[in-house]
Amino acid sequence: MRKAELLMAVVMGLFSTYLMWKSAELPIGWIPDEGPGGGAFPFWLAAGMLICCLWIIVRWVRRSSTVSASADQYMDAATLRMFFLVAGALTVMIGLIHVVGVYVSIPLFMLFYMRYMGGHRWLPTGVIAVATPIVTFFFFEISLKITLPKGLTEPLFYPLYDIFF
Amino acid sequence: MEILDHLMQGFAIAFQPLNLGLVIFGCALGLFIGAMPGLGSVNGVAILLPMTFLVPPTGAIIFLAAIYYGAMYGGAISSIMLGIPGASTAVATTFDGRPMALQGLADKALITAATASFIGGTISVILFTLFAPPLAAVALAFGAAEEFALMMLAFATFIGLGGDDIPKTLFSIFIGLVFSAVGLDIISGQPRLVFGDIPGFLHGINFLVLAIGIYGIGEMLWTIESSKGDVKISQATVTVRRIIDDLRTLKDTFKSIVMGSILGYFVGILPAAGATPGSLMAYGVAKTISKHPESFGKGNPEGVAAPESANNAASTGSMLPMLTLGIPGSPTTAILLGGMVIWGLEPGPMLFIEHQEFVWGLIASLYVANVFSLLINVAFIPAFIWVLRLPFTVLAPIIFVLCIVGGYAPTQDMHDVWLILIFGVVGYLMRKLEYPLAPAVLAIVLGPLAETSMRQALLISNGSFLTFFERPISGPIMAAAMVLFLLPILKLVKDKFWSRAAT
Numbered sequence A: 001m002r003k004a005e006l007l008m009a010v011v012m013g014l015f016s017t018y019l020m021w022k023s024a025e026l027p028i029g030w031i032p033d034e035g036p037g038g039g040a041f042p043f044w045l046a047a048g049m050l051i052c053c054l055w056i057i058v059r060w061v062r063r064s065s066t067v068s069a070s071a072d073q074y075m076d077a078a079t080l081r082m083f084f085l086v087a088g089a090l091t092v093m094i095g096l097i098h099v100v101g102v103y104v105s106i107p108l109f110m111l112f113y114m115r116y117m118g119g120h121r122w123l124p125t126g127v128i129a130v131a132t133p134i135v136t137f138f139f140f141e142i143s144l145k146i147t148l149p150k151g152l153t154e155p156l157f158y159p160l161y162d163i164f165f
Numbered sequence B: 001m002e003i004l005d006h007l008m009q010g011f012a013i014a015f016q017p018l019n020l021g022l023v024i025f026g027c028a029l030g031l032f033i034g035a036m037p038g039l040g041s042v043n044g045v046a047i048l049l050p051m052t053f054l055v056p057p058t059g060a061i062i063f064l065a066a067i068y069y070g071a072m073y074g075g076a077i078s079s080i081m082l083g084i085p086g087a088s089t090a091v092a093t094t095f096d097g098r099p100m101a102l103q104g105l106a107d108k109a110l111i112t113a114a115t116a117s118f119i120g121g122t123i124s125v126i127l128f129t130l131f132a133p134p135l136a137a138v139a140l141a142f143g144a145a146e147e148f149a150l151m152m153l154a155f156a157t158f159i160g161l162g163g164d165d166i167p168k169t170l171f172s173i174f175i176g177l178v179f180s181a182v183g184l185d186i187i188s189g190q191p192r193l194v195f196g197d198i199p200g201f202l203h204g205i206n207f208l209v210l211a212i213g214i215y216g217i218g219e220m221l222w223t224i225e226s227s228k229g230d231v232k233i234s235q236a237t238v239t240v241r242r243i244i245d246d247l248r249t250l251k252d253t254f255k256s257i258v259m260g261s262i263l264g265y266f267v268g269i270l271p272a273a274g275a276t277p278g279s280l281m282a283y284g285v286a287k288t289i290s291k292h293p294e295s296f297g298k299g300n301p302e303g304v305a306a307p308e309s310a311n312n313a314a315s316t317g318s319m320l321p322m323l324t325l326g327i328p329g330s331p332t333t334a335i336l337l338g339g340m341v342i343w344g345l346e347p348g349p350m351l352f353i354e355h356q357e358f359v360w361g362l363i364a365s366l367y368v369a370n371v372f373s374l375l376i377n378v379a380f381i382p383a384f385i386w387v388l389r390l391p392f393t394v395l396a397p398i399i400f401v402l403c404i405v406g407g408y409a410p411t412q413d414m415h416d417v418w419l420i421l422i423f424g425v426v427g428y429l430m431r432k433l434e435y436p437l438a439p440a441v442l443a444i445v446l447g448p449l450a451e452t453s454m455r456q457a458l459l460i461s462n463g464s465f466l467t468f469f470e471r472p473i474s475g476p477i478m479a480a481a482m483v484l485f486l487l488p489i490l491k492l493v494k495d496k497f498w499s500r501a502a503t
Helices: A002-023 A040-061 A077-100 A102-117 A122-143 A151-164 B002-014 B017-035 B041-054 B057-081 B088-102 B106-139 B144-161 B166-180 B207-226 B240-269 B275-289 B302-317 B319-324 B331-342 B356-379 B381-389 B392-408 B414-432 B438-460 B474-502
Strands: none
Touching: A002 A040, A002 B166, A002 B414, A040 B166, A040 B438, A077 A102, A077 A151, A077 B207, A077 B392, A077 B414, A102 A122, A102 A151, A102 B392, A122 A151, A122 B392, B002 B017, B002 B106, B002 B356, B017 B041, B017 B057, B017 B356, B017 B381, B041 B057, B041 B207, B041 B331, B041 B392, B057 B088, B057 B106, B057 B302, B057 B331, B057 B356, B057 B381, B088 B106, B088 B275, B088 B302, B106 B240, B106 B302, B106 B319, B106 B356, B144 B166, B144 B438, B144 B474, B166 B207, B166 B438, B207 B331, B207 B392, B207 B414, B207 B438, B240 B275, B240 B302, B240 B319, B275 B302, B302 B319, B319 B331, B319 B356, B331 B438, B356 B381, B392 B414
16 A cells, blocks of 8 residues: 555656646746736646645655555455456457457457456357447447447448448 | 426426436436446446437436436435445445345335435425525626636535545646646647647547546446455335335434435535535434434434435535536536536526526426436336346446447547546546545536636736635635635644643
8 A cells, every 4th residue: 555655646746747847838927918828727736736746745754644554455466457357458449449440349348348257158248249339339320420430340331321321 | 486487487398208208217227327336426427428419408417417316316225235335425324224124124224215315305406496596696796706716615625524635635636627728728729738749639638538537437447346245135025015104104204304305405515525425414413313313323214314315405405506606516516517518508607597498497307307216216126126136247348338439429539538548547546545536527627617717817807816815705705715725734733732732
């Protein structure tokens, strides 16, 4: 817990510094007859973030916040495994959307999650993995007229477009 | 009797077939969402907001408000049957609801919760109907300085009343505000904070991206972690005869229900408080005023009635500042407020003049939503108990897909989907370190409004920050905000003083 607390405060502190530097691309001071510059609002807020991070670190040193005084593990092995599996599967799914589109990557994700993580039987897994993209297609593409990314599989949808549009 | 006229018009809108259908569907869906452990109103509203582009704004907000209500009713179901709160707002319901279920009185606990929710909802909607128009009329006189002062007050409540680690709460507010500043500078039109010159940042960070990240992906990660291991579902025998008997004994809890409703409503108005502390406070007060305080925690129906009436009343209360002042009273209403901006409605008192059908349609539909939530809840108790048996490994991937597709829909940019993932993962890691995240969501919604009103006010006053303190309305509001900001520091000093005096 203590390590994680310090690491998060330091990372967020660095991030606030980056934000301050980035905000300073626009004027951060007072422009006569115009009011505060465009960068002033984010600059001072990012400065506030930095101060909070320093404050968190001070409290960490003095062990005065509940987390920094806690001896619990931040993540045990099982949690860590779950976290990497789920976050990894999500990353792969979103990455695949760029290549093969939602209608291939969503069923793959569902198959992985239900079969591997959930240990469900093939039948319910298959039904849900197939039904989800179909419902998605009718809801988003047909009712809302929002085209979802299809990547390489785009040509396969031309006949469907002909039917529905 | 102008209010009654408006209310009648509102009912005419709420009873239009489409809107009525949306209320019923929203209530049922909300009950389902509330009943699922780990999912509450805020998650439901954040994940489903993109789906509402299908219907006009009035229908959309009616649907989302019905989900909000339904989820408040539904939260009690898993609190009672599993002993795990269906949403944080139903934590207090477990204290007596679970013991009742273990004694074989699950049906009585469920009926008490549903009825208390209904009465709490109804009392609070009546209070809402009476309070909203005069408050909106007062708010019409507000200028930029007053608006900014109100937002300061909203943030100050998190510091003074939120009860979380102060530097972490402040950090959460700041980061939300900074993210809201990404994109084009509202006054000069120059690009600002475009990280790594990625064009996706030019249109800014949509509040929905942060909300879906935190309340969708982040919440699911949290729930997957905390729901490891098996849970035991209590048995409930539900027959018409037992329901009638249960209803007959309800009058004993009436005092707690009315107290909970009124307390919940006023606590709900405060941005940092809302339904969770409201219900906990109502539980505490019910125990204090009860003739048998020792029976609390062992299955006293009053211990179910008070928090359940309070959390529904608080959800109505939190809509009051959202509609009249444009300041959300809870994370859920912050998302509703952001939705209103997407639908092209400017939140704030002008709504009551320019979009009467929207405002009164919503208010009337709250009455309707209450009735349907009660009916659906009581009629389908067995169905909701079945829902609790649904394995989480089926629900989780469906919700993940909804988050991703729903996050893509508003801007149709994969850039936003990646941001959702990043916010979800980082949000989850931060939540484990006790960073409160609700202030960040509130801040990203209010950020653009806060910056505009601050800069406008400063332009008018030629750069004098004193303008916020000198004007007759914004002055006292700012003073109240300052007191709230300083409250924890005063407490710290007092504690130090006492501990020194003690040694």
